[in-house]
Amino acid sequence: MTSRRKRQEINLTQTNAQPPLAGITVIDLSRLVSGNIVTHILADFGAEVIKVEKPGRGDDLRNWKVEGVSTFWKTYCRNKKSIALDFRHPDGMVVLKRLINGADVLVENFRPGTLEKMGLAPDRLLENNPGLVVVRISGWGQTGIWRDRPGFGSLIEAMSGFAAMNGFEDRPPVLPPLALADMIAGQSGATAVLMALRARDRDGTGQVVDLSLFEPMFAALGPQIANLRLSGREPGRMGSLSELSAPRNIYETSDGGFVALSASTQAMAERVFRAIGRPELVDDPRFRTNSDRVRNLNDCDQIVADFIRTRTRSDIMDLFSTAEVTIGIVATYKDLDGHSYITSRGVIEEVPDPGSTDFPMHAVSPRMSRTPGAITHIGPSLGADGPDLLKDFGCSADEIAGLVQDGILALPTDLEEEV
Known part of the structure; x- marks a missing residue:
């Protein structure tokens, strides 16, 4: 007890502390929301997150645009790096395996079994990189009778019981107007990564995180199954009323x-x-x-x-x-933009956007006193960091030039104009 307390006191006196996840490298093969939430949180707190994207197309999140601007990409892929690599090509797969072997975390959200078909089964990956944490995101999980079903968040919001209890009694069930299941799963996934890394700190061994969209959403709804068995009643749609407290x-x-x-x-x-x-x-x-x-x-x-x-x-x-x-x-967003609380707390941060005005986005949360997170840049252009990253992972200039010539590695492009 004494030695532990003493170490904590010493740590609290340090200045210019590194971000808590500095030195952690994450390879992100995911698309759309859930995986990007996992890695967005890790990147905010100092992890080097490398988005491996399809040349000429990139992450599908880039296509979620407002007035022609990929707002979701710029926000949820901030602080990340991008490499446009065709890893379906054998030579591209060799490069991808090199990246994974040098990483701490791999995040993917392919349908179950896809990673195995690509020759990237987790047990193989852990043989080559025993400390690797592999996060596998899917709609229904890697086991169970629905493992092979597609599972977008809207299906999970319906199947979890959420939609049935959301809305008004005299109207149909209502899905949320945002990717709620994906976002909840993303938060859960980031927590799982931190727990897996903590376990690795003790014994040096990585592990596989089987993260379904369904289970975090189901868990977020609380003791509804217990309530059903005790009362025999389904939770009804009550609008904004509550059966737990009033008014x-x-x-x-x-x-x-x-x-x-x-x-x-x-x-x-x-x-x-x-x-x-x-x-x-x-x-x-x-x-x-x-x-x-x-x-x-x-x-x-x-x-x-x-x-x-x-x-x-x-x-x-x-x-x-x-x-x-x-x-x-x-509040509407017009109420929030410029609101005194928002400005006094610094809830919105204006981040430089190359070739445009500053881009507003939510600030890093939660706020940590000694090792806070930070926003360094918006979501990058497709392939913005490819050549430099490959140099860092030991590729020679000739190898990189060959990958470019063969169309396996794409040079940086501005996908805002491409898609």
């Missing part, structure tokens, strides 16, 4: 604005009742406890809604904020 909803104000209120503790619910001028509700048998309020959910919600719709959004925010009630506006 909790999105409420419309007199000027057409919306606010979100959540009173998930007893003290907060009592503050709400006092703020709306109904202190007697604190002792009302219908609303005395959280269980009482949930049993009388509609009555409780209606009382709060009736009060809020008589005031403007600004007035409601002032009143409830003064009463220390947990309330917030239902």
